[in-house]
Amino acid sequence: MYSQIIKNDWKNLIGDRSVWLVALGLALLLGYAIYNGAKWSGAQSQLHQTLVQEQQQRFTEARDRLTRGETKPQPGQPDPSDAYAIGTSLAYAVLPSSPLSFTSIGQSDLLRPTVGVSVLSKQRTVADKQGFENPLVLLAGRFDLAFVIIYLLPLVVLAFSFNLLSAERENGTLQLVLSQPVSLARFGVAKLLHRFAIVFLFVSAVSLIGMVLSALNLSSSKFWSSVLMWLVAVFSYTLFWFALALLVNSFGHSSATNAVALGGCWIVLILVLPSLMNAAVTSIYPMPSRVEEINAIRSVNLDMRRDGARLVSEFYQDHPELAPRSDVADKSLTLAYVTIQQDLKRRLATVEDRFNAQLERQQRTVERTRFVSPAIAMQEILNQIAGTDTSRYQLFRAQARAYAESWDAVFLPVIYRNVKLAPEDYDSIPRFTFYPQTPAKFMAGIGVGFASILALTSVLFVFAGLRLKRSRLLDQRDRLLSFTIIRANRAGSTKTQVSKV
């Protein structure tokens, strides 16, 4: 019976020219989105890799020059034994991109995957002089695979399912079907699952080809596990929209009404609820004003020429272990400057902590309430799989700060003791390594996302099933008609009976 329903549905679908058009359009959109994302994220990771390599090369060269005793500064090449010059030459902590970063640009176009590291505060380095992205592009959002999946895929699903049962009734075929030994609920579910399988397999196949073509390293297990999670995500999300369509169909309205109702659901779930959620979260946990940060910066009203001598002598009193080995009179300005900058750094860090804590609270609230819209849950999941979610950037910033402290720990003692860097000191300059969330924690986070989508989906299925069992889809006349047909079937003379009816 099921195979017949599916066979018949398949024939109907492939006979429909508009189905082919939609398939072609979807394939083009998916393909372009993957290409576009890969181009952008490829250029980004290229840039950041170069940054790390250049930095490594600079240090190696400086170390070599120091070993050879070439300490005379050259344009663009500071004295390799000068701890201040090396400690203030900007280094970067770089967040490595994940294997599927091109599938969802997420927050990576807005939040920076590089943090400048220097003995000076971020204000005195290029790290605080950024933001050259075009705001128009940030506002519009990127045309990436996540966009096609979150926004457009549901539209395709709805186009395939808004008249799942209503069209059968409007064409008069429903009575014929129900004259067969199959219940309305089973018929609906069979047809739905068939269409779901087609859409899901099509989207997965096209996306997989795109991903394999765009992947940098096909042999990495991280790539394949991410792909697997991506497939599960798309599976759940697609199923949700089909379930919604089945529920709307179970009310037994006309195809046009179904289309309007489903369109309305799409708008509410994808446009209205996320914007309401954003408004709610930002009103419950408003960000402290950035004025506070400026306040903190301004509160350090110190001047290296005016206050320098006092600051430096205070510093040495507090840190006798760093007492200089030689006269520091000629270095007093530098030392004062570094001391002031370190003070500024600490004050900025406390303000930064407050911002991070508040953002953390906002993020938690979103995570706890993401079940209100599968689009919100899906956005978070796709960003997590791509490694472009807010939390990963927060983790990165925290680790980069710890890294900056270890950087200071190498250079500051040398600067304050007023000694020269030795080649061995170069070996102790730490390299930044990003430690991602533990797989267990990562899976727990993403698992809640999956669970919230699947829970919503099951609720929809249960409701749809209950409604279809009570079968209001058929009015009294329909019932009578199918009853007649069933009787006629039993009598063994279907054709003549039906034509009479």
Place this chain on the structure above:
Amino acid sequence: MITRIAKKEILEMWRDGRFRWTALIVVVLLGMALILGGKHYVTTKKEREAAQNLSRTSWLTQGSRNPHSAAHFGVYAFKPPQPLSLVDKGLDGFTGVSIWVEAHNQNPPQYRPAEDATSVGRFGELTGAFVLQLLLPLLIILLSYNSFAGERESGTLVQLLSTGAPTRKLATGKILGIVCCLAVLLVPASILGAVGLLLASENGWFVWSIPRLLLMSVTYLLYFGALVGVGLTVSALAKSSRKALIVLLVFWTVNCLLVPRLVSDLAEARYPSPTTEEFWEAVHKDINQGIDGHDPSNARSAKLKQQILERYGVKDEKDLPINLNGTMLNAGEEYGNTVFDKHYGEVWHSRFAQEKVHNVSGAIAPFMAVRSLSSAMAGTDLLQYRHFTTAVEQYRRDLNKFLNQYFAEHSRTSEGYNYFAGKELWDQTPGFTYEPPGTAWVLKQQLLPLTVLLLWCFGALSLSVLVANQTRKLN
């Protein structure tokens, strides 16, 4: 005749539960958006005023300092929000709110609000503009898809035409009906918006905003007009109301979802923005080695030093009546200014080239035109962003020039940087104030999207009247 058709349309809409519910949701959302926007405007304005004052106070009370050290201590300049940003936040989430004014560097604005928000914000913020540009069009589609196609299906069109009513009048009546339904929703919302604006803005900002508010209203009316025209045209030409609905929903998706992202990415690919690293590397290279690559900074300063010694007719810099350091700093600033003009010029060039692509794409998607015009009137567009950064940069250059000159003229080279100035000098420097550009200036830059929107509105409406004839044939 026309009014009677319009009356019938209105009555039918009102009886339709779908319309009542959708209209209610849209109005509630619009109200919420305006209230949230108003609150946001008031707090932001207060915050930034407080910050501007704070920056000024700490500048005045910085104590004695070398004028150049003071220039490094610097000032913060804040972008004051404009009242109509309560309707349309435009680019505000993605543009920095504050610029650090310091010596040697033209800094880009910092603290983009979106950086301090969760990724849910990327779905779009609930603002008046969001409701008016994205959701209201859906309501218009709902109002119009059935107009002709529905009457044809129910057979009432034949009766209507048999009365000898000219189709043009029929179409005009239908347009009028839809417009009246929209007015029922929008007039109270506009009054609410205007009252909110009056409450939120003080010191004459309300009066200042009136022309902008009027132009913004015209913008939205043109947009809605265009959509009514498209809706009726499709309804008149479509074989069934179902087909009309599908075509209109596809139009909405292309207009509001696909085109904005596609065009933005295509424009970015064509006119790429530099990365932070690239930008500063190029700036530092030009400052150190000269813009043409053959004028390194040490050669520049040696030459300048020689010129100054010759001008004053002395051999040793210690004999100069001025402090050479101040003069050198000024020369450095001036050279830096040309370098920054070049590189920021390129950044803005690429941004505006991209914006032009966006505006041209208004020809296929009126959403692009209305977004541009609306944010321009709200003062949250690219051009007024640049207007602010330009004003800050002018302030920075004047301030640095003044401080360096004062430094040069009030001390001798032998003092080096050990010359200190005090409060009387800081008092002489003006505080930063920002005057937003006039409405006429803003409008002049928006002629392309305005023309596009006018064409859309009158084109689509006339087309709908013209194709109304078509329904007779289709019948």
